[in-house]
């Protein structure tokens with residue numbers, strides 16, 4: 212698809228994802244004016260100084276005035292408040308999209324505030340990130356060859372979907388669409404569950420008496436395994452809250468499987484242990500050699 | 502400590518760890534003759550061709566004849582059989598050590614075969630590895646600045662401990678000693694538990710109906726988190742079997758903590774979720790910035 216000519220694009224929340232999106236759009240020359248908005252003027256000044264956006268605003272409604280596209284890139288727990296601030300004055304022509312890691316909660320927030328999901332609201336989620344946060348950690352290449360999932364509804368304006376799709380493609384991403392509930396279940400399994408496991412493991416060890424020593428003897432595998440436990444606690448709290456039901460289901464499924472393997476180890480059931488490990492290695496090697 | 506002059510050192514099991522040890526000892530010029538032993542002549546020929554060892558033997562007893570030091574670097578499940586093969590002809594002057602990832606099982610195997618742990622048997626474990634196996638994956642730098650834990654008993658010959666310690670130091674490692682049970686509990690928590698979690702997660706997802714799609718949407722965090730699930734299934738089966746009790750205890754502890762966090766998510770207990778994530782991030786960042 213060719214790069215669209217967007218006159219003004221407003222990003223609310225110029226952090227890791229919002230900042231990277233701005234940088235990638237600029238790299239692609241896809242937008243004439245990039246407006247950055249948020250609640251913190253100092254942080255926004257940094258974004259301006261880094262050249263990530265052209266103009267900044269702490270008044271969110273003002274930031275959206277004249278925008279062709281508004282991107283919500285705030286934590287999931289802030290989506291509702293942000294939507295409440297912009298809804299009253301938002302032009303019906305403006306396309307809205309978001310980058311939230313769970314989609315059901317954003318769709319529900321927007322539906323309540325706008326009295327039904329607006330036709331020009333295209334929920335989205337880039338499957339890309341690091342364990343860093345903030346605009347200083349943002350970079351234009353974050354979305355290169357990464358996937359972005361859009362979850363439009365039947366009533367969503369196809370032209371709005373096309374524009375959002377083109378914007379992400381201009382950022383180097385591959386775009387696909389999916390139903391909201393399916394997105395939330397898949398992401399609960401592949402992303403939210405691993406984060407919860409990594410956080411729980413590190414916290415569980417840290418609370419043990421000999422925790423200092425325990426970490427002293429942790430090797431390279433542990434460092435990789437727990438990297439995601441260095442992610443932003445607030446953001447991950449918000450994801451757990453926003454995607455509660457699918458995540459709890461994924462956790463319960465995992466706990467059942469882990470209890471079964473624990474029993475196999477307890478009972479020295481070598482076949483069960485080996486089969487689990489072999490299937491896992493095969494799946495992981497196949498996944499990584501794609 | 503100065504590098505010892507070892508005339509002959511025999512490594513039984515010239516795989517990732519045994520091969521890396523041989524390469525590191527050669528780099529340090531710490532041994533005159535390196536003998537590699539194993540059950541597979543073809544694999545041993547590769548080790549010889551790669552220059553990892555000077556001489557190879559498939560007759561383990563022969564391989565140990567004349568050795569000042571014998572290093573057991575076979576999987577934990579093979580330790581007993583190997584000890585049975587070498588015990589009858591082993592000189593009482595020969596120092597034996599091993600690299601097994603669990604220590605209780607090796608000490609118990611050796612105790613049974615030798616009728617008590619020999620005074621010159623120094624159990625050991627290098628906290629270093631990759632998810633690869635085999636001599637082709639071995640490299641001299643594997644132990645650089647990594648820790649090696651020795652678990653000698655009160656009756657272990659101090660001179661033997663010193664020699665083993667010097668050999669590892671010549672390989673670039675830092676050596677410390679610990680009680681067997683303590684080693685096994687610490688490693689269950691920091692290494693064996695994470696491996697079991699990674700294997701269980703990947704297998705659990707792979708067995709779900711939409712597994713192909715699930716892996717399609719897995720991002721970078723998932724790749725790091727599951728890297729250790731690409732480790733050798735046989736080796737990790739052996740570790741689970743050898744370190745059963747401490748590992749099951751660590752698993753049960755973890756499951757309890759995970760159930761508690763699952764409940765907190767279910768009940769939207771924001772404080773509990775945030776506290777867990779914050780403590781974990783703090784501990785992980787501290788561990789990694791050391």
Ligand SMILES: NC(=O)c1ccc[n+]([C@@H]2O[C@H](COP(=O)([O-])OP(=O)(O)OC[C@H]3O[C@@H](n4cnc5c(N)ncnc54)[C@H](OP(=O)(O)O)[C@@H]3O)[C@@H](O)[C@H]2O)c1
Pocket residue numbers: 223224225226227228229248249250251254284285286287289292293310311312313336337338339340341342343344345346443446450
């Ligand atoms: N990081 C990832 O790996 C990743 C991946 C995919 C999607 N996402 C999603 O992307 C979104 C942003 O995540 P991020 O990693 O970019 O986080 P981040 O780096 O912390 O950025 C969040 C931004 O939102 C602003 N903000 C927070 N609360 C706000 C409020 N109430 N009103 C206005 N602005 C507010 C923050 O600025 P101030 O705090 O200075 O106001 C900051 O600029 C989240 O919804 C997350 O689920 C993240």
Ligand SMILES: NC(=O)c1ccc[n+]([C@@H]2O[C@H](COP(=O)([O-])OP(=O)(O)OC[C@H]3O[C@@H](n4cnc5c(N)ncnc54)[C@H](OP(=O)(O)O)[C@@H]3O)[C@@H](O)[C@H]2O)c1
Pocket residue numbers: 513514515516517518519538539540541544574575576577579582583600601602603626627628629630631632633634635636733736740
């Ligand atoms: N990999 C790690 O991350 C790591 C870290 C610390 C400690 N360790 C410990 O190091 C030891 C070796 O692990 P590794 O990773 O080096 O495994 P590896 O690469 O698979 O090497 C194992 C070696 O032992 C040989 N072997 C297997 N069964 C044998 C038997 N019955 N008799 C004689 N030789 C036999 C194998 O050769 P053939 O199969 O060709 O006979 C191979 O050369 C294990 O005890 C493990 O717990 C591993």
